[in-house]
Amino acid sequence: MNDSRPIVWKDHKLYLLDQRLLPHEEKFVEVSDLGACAAAIKDMVVRGAPCIGFTAIYGMALWIKGQEVLSLEKCRSACDEMIAARPTAVNLSFEVNRCFALMKASLDKKESRETIYLELVSFGDLQVQESHQKNTRMAEIGFEELKKKVGDRKWNLMTHCNTGFLACGSLGTALGVISYSHSKGMVEHVYADETRPYMQGTRLTAYELQKEQIPYSIVVEGAASYLLSHGKVDAIFVGADRIAANGDTANKVGTATLAIVAKHYKIPFYVVAPVSSFDVSISDGRHIEIEMRAHSEITEFRGQRVAPLGAISVNPSFDVTDHSFITGIICEKGLIDPSRQGDLVKVVKS
Numbered sequence: 477m478n479d480s481r482p483i484v485w486k487d488h489k490l491y492l493l494d495q496r497l498l499p500h501e502e503k504f505v506e507v508s509d510l511g512a513c514a515a516a517i518k519d520m521v522v523r524g525a526p527c528i529g530f531t532a533i534y535g536m537a538l539w540i541k542g543q544e545v546l547s548l549e550k551c552r553s554a555c556d557e558m559i560a561a562r563p564t565a566v567n568l569s570f571e572v573n574r575c576f577a578l579m580k581a582s583l584d585k586k587e588s589r590e591t592i593y594l595e596l597v598s599f600g601d602l603q604v605q606e607s608h609q610k611n612t613r614m615a616e617i618g619f620e621e622l623k624k625k626v627g628d629r630k631w632n633l634m635t636h637c638n639t640g641f642l643a644c645g646s647l648g649t650a651l652g653v654i655s656y657s658h659s660k661g662m663v664e665h666v667y668a669d670e671t672r673p674y675m676q677g678t679r680l681t682a683y684e685l686q687k688e689q690i691p692y693s694i695v696v697e698g699a700a701s702y703l704l705s706h707g708k709v710d711a712i713f714v715g716a717d718r719i720a721a722n723g724d725t726a727n728k729v730g731t732a733t734l735a736i737v738a739k740h741y742k743i744p745f746y747v748v749a750p751v752s753s754f755d756v757s758i759s760d761g762r763h764i765e766i767e768m769r770a771h772s773e774i775t776e777f778r779g780q781r782v783a784p785l786g787a788i789s790v791n792p793s794f795d796v797t798d799h800s801f802i803t804g805i806i807c808e809k810g811l812i813d814p815s816r817q818g819d820l821v822k823v824v825k826s
C-alpha cells in the first residue's frame with residue numbers, strides 16, 4: 477500500500493506507514509491488537525505527538541473488538557498499558573483518556589461491545605479529520621505572523637525534528653506553516669536540522685520537503701549559531717510534545733539549545749502545536765517526564781556500530797524550552813505570547 481497518510485484505517489484494520497524505513501522504503505505494516513499498537517508507538521513505527529495520539533485511539537478500538545467480557549477495570553488497565561508506551565508527548569494520554577471516558581459512558585448505558593468499538597473508530601476518524609482543519613488554521617496564523625514580523629518578501633525559515641504529515645496526520649504543525657507559506661510563494665529556503673540521534677530531520681522532514689518541492693538544506697544542529705549570526709534565517713518554527721501552563725515546551729532534544737541561540741541573535745522562535753499538546757495540569761516544564769531512549773541510538777547507526785565497543789551514551793529524547801525563549805505559541809485558537817502569563821490557560825479554556 478502506498479498512501480500519503482501515515483495512519484490508515486481500512487476495512488476494520490489499522491495500517492501504519494513504517495517510519496523507520498523512510499525515506500528509502502514506503503511500507504505499511506498492519507497492527508492488529510493493543511500490544512502491537514503500543515509496540516509500534518514505542519519503537520517509532522509511528523511517531524510525532526499528534527499521530528501517536530490518533531494511533532492509540534484506533535489501538536483502543538482494536539482492543540475492545542478482541543474482548544469477550546468488558547468491565548471498567550479492564551478498560552482502565554488497557555488504557556494504562558497504551559499510555560505507558562511513551563511518556564513525553566501528552567497527546568497519547570490525552571486521547572487515550574478520552575477513549576476511556578467514551579468507554580465508561582457507553583458501559584454505563586449498557587451498550588454492546590460492537591457499538592463501543594464502532595464509536596471508538598468514529599472518534600478516531602473525527603480526530604484525524606479535525607486535525608486537518610486545525611493544522612490549516614495554525615498554518616494561516618503562522619503565515620500572517622511572518623508577514624507582520626519579517627515583512628513582505630520571501631522568507632528563510634528553520635525547523636527542528638519532524639512536524640509534517642508524518643508526525644501530524646496531515647499538513648503538519650510547524651512544517652504546516654512552512655508548507656502553507658511555500659504554497660503562497662513566500663519561502664526562499666528552509667534549513668532542516670538533522671535532529672540527532674534519530675535523524676527525523678534528515679530522513680523525514682527532508683522527505684516531506686522534497687515531496688512538496690520546497691527548497692531546503694539539511695544542517696547539523698551545531699550549525700545554528702553560524703546560520704543565525706550570518707543572517708541566513710528569518711524565523712524558526714518547531715513543534716511540541718507537551719506544553720505546560722506557563723508555556724514551557726517539551727520538544728525533540730536540541731530544541732532548547734536552538735531557542736537559546738535564537739534569542740541571542742534576536743531571531744523569532746515559534747512553537748506550533750494543537751491544544752491537544754497542551755498540559756495545563758502542570759504549572760511548568762519541570763514536571764514533564766523526559767523519555768530516555770536506548771544507548772544504541774547514539775552508539776550505532778542503523779545497526780552499524782559507530783562508537784568504540786564498550787562506549788555508553790546518555791540519550792534524553794526531549795528537552796524543555798523555557799517559555800522566556802519562545803516568541804509565540806501558535807495553536808488552532810490563536811497566537812499566544814508566553815510572556816503574558818495566564819494567557820495560555822485562558823486560550824485553552826476558551
Ligand code: MRU
Pocket residue numbers: 523524525526636637638639640643644649676714715716717727728793
Ligand atoms: O520522538 P518523536 O519522533 O516521536 O518526536 C516527536 C516529534 O516529532 C517532535 O518532537 C516534534 O517536534 C513534535 S510532534 C509534531
